[in-house]
Amino acid sequence: MKIDMILSNVVELISEDTNALLNDEAFAAISLNPLVTWVKFILTDDKPNGNKQRIPQSEFANLIKSGVFMPIKMALGSINEGHDASLLIGVITHLKEAGDQVRGIGALWSKERPEDVDYIRQEFSSNRPLNLSWEIVYESDNLTETGITELVNTALRAVTLVGMPAYEGRTPILAVASKWTSAYIDSLPDSCFLFIESGGEKESEGKTKPRSLRHLPYKDAEGHVDRAHLENHVQRAPQIKLANGERISEAKASELQKKAQKLLSRQEDSKLDELEILQAKVVQLTADVEAAKLALTVKDTEFTAKIAELETLTTEVAGLREFKAATEKVEAERVKLASIKQKFTDAGIEKPDTYFDENRVHFLQISEGDLEFVIQEMVSFAKSAKSSIIDPNLPKIDAEEDGSGADIGEIVKELHKRREAKKS
Numbered sequence: 001m002k003i004d005m006i007l008s009n010v011v012e013l014i015s016e017d018t019n020a021l022l023n024d025e026a027f028a029a030i031s032l033n034p035l036v037t038w039v040k041f042i043l044t045d046d047k048p049n050g051n052k053q054r055i056p057q058s059e060f061a062n063l064i065k066s067g068v069f070m071p072i073k074m075a076l077g078s079i080n081e082g083h084d085a086s087l088l089i090g091v092i093t094h095l096k097e098a099g100d101q102v103r104g105i106g107a108l109w110s111k112e113r114p115e116d117v118d119y120i121r122q123e124f125s126s127n128r129p130l131n132l133s134w135e136i137v138y139e140s141d142n143l144t145e146t147g148i149t150e151l152v153n154t155a156l157r158a159v160t161l162v163g164m165p166a167y168e169g170r171t172p173i174l175a176v177a178s179k180w181t182s183a184y185i186d187s188l189p190d191s192c193f194l195f196i197e198s199g200g201e202k203e204s205e206g207k208t209k210p211r212s213l214r215h216l217p218y219k220d221a222e223g224h225v226d227r228a229h230l231e232n233h234v235q236r237a238p239q240i241k242l243a244n245g246e247r248i249s250e251a252k253a254s255e256l257q258k259k260a261q262k263l264l265s266r267q268e269d270s271k272l273d274e275l276e277i278l279q280a281k282v283v284q285l286t287a288d289v290e291a292a293k294l295a296l297t298v299k300d301t302e303f304t305a306k307i308a309e310l311e312t313l314t315t316e317v318a319g320l321r322e323f324k325a326a327t328e329k330v331e332a333e334r335v336k337l338a339s340i341k342q343k344f345t346d347a348g349i350e351k352p353d354t355y356f357d358e359n360r361v362h363f364l365q366i367s368e369g370d371l372e373f374v375i376q377e378m379v380s381f382a383k384s385a386k387s388s389i390i391d392p393n394l395p396k397i398d399a400e401e402d403g404s405g406a407d408i409g410e411i412v413k414e415l416h417k418r419r420e421a422k423k424s
Helices: 016-022 024-030 057-067 114-125 182-187 227-239 250-346 353-358 360-365 368-383 408-423
Strands: 036-045 071-075 086-098 101-109 131-143 149-162 173-176 193-196 214-217
Touching: 036 057, 036 086, 036 114, 036 131, 036 149, 057 086, 057 101, 057 149, 086 149, 101 114, 114 173, 193 250, 214 227, 227 250, 250 353, 250 360, 250 368, 353 360, 368 408
Parallel strands: 071 149
Antiparallel strands: 036 101, 036 173, 071 086, 086 101, 131 149, 193 214
16 A cells, blocks of 8 residues: 555644644643643654664654554553553654654543553653554565665554563653643642632632642642642642742741641551451451352252252152052052953853953953953853853863863954854
8 A cells, every 4th residue: 555545644744833842841831631641752763673673764754644643552550561452542642853763742541541641650750661662554665785674655553652662762751741730730629739828819610819829739630639749748838938929937837747747647547447448358258258168068068968869759759650550550450350350240150259360461451342242252152051062162261170271362262253254
């Protein structure tokens, strides 16, 4: 993609007058918005970096044109070694060529990422290095005889706070604006000041006018005590110049110092109280966790016991079901045999119980129709007492003493055979 296409929708370089803000003297003056923390940094120089890449000065104009309003990024809660897991924390607002460097100003979003912006401010105030690494797209590159790759037709995509920058310390953050600027202090309510002279006027917002009557600010816009400011006020109190040009009295300075020390002591006590509360919460939570673990162990034991009980009951139920089925089967067979005996008796056929016991299996299997048929034939045979003797091929209905004789199944088959023969 051609560089003129890459830059077609990018805002043009800001005016030289605005870029004058890059000067150290004017840098603090731009910090007007309390929701923004301003930083000054070096974006790049024209020397090779640790990756053996180089941005020639001829490319500086492209970076400046493409870089305004591009993102500043940082990982959450810390500065990672590289670009991984980095998220937006601000935006580049100004870029300018300065000799063999491109320098810039960026606006960090104090409201959106307050902890991380405070971390940057604290690291800078502690003189710990804060280094940047650019993210650049480019159309082509040239490999020089010295093994250095020069990037051509570049456009800036982002700049990221990293722990291991390719420029090895040559692209640092040069300045971090304090939020306690004159504009910020003027915006604070009277309650944020340790001492306010008499003789002023209250505005509709409740702020004393003129602002010069307000001294020793120690609370921020959210009403939080700034311990560093409060500690400093203990030393600064005797140096206060009143509106009439005179220095504050020793008695008043001493009073303000005691007030500041008392507030510091309260804050310390408050922190100790908070610590004790947190420690008590930790103890309580630890006890709760142990109690929960014990309860879980008890419930687990109870659950295991219930499972074992359920398995025992399941086995018992299965046994009871089998017993019930067997009992019902015996009862059904008894009822059926009693019914068969009654049908024999009703037909006038007298048979001993042993007859029914010997033919029990056959009687239980015989259908109602076959049973009626057998009884009818047996009644017919009974009328012709000698028919079974005359016809030697008919199975004996009654079992002999020697155990011979036909069972009910054989009788039914033979009788059916005879009936069919008669019909034909």
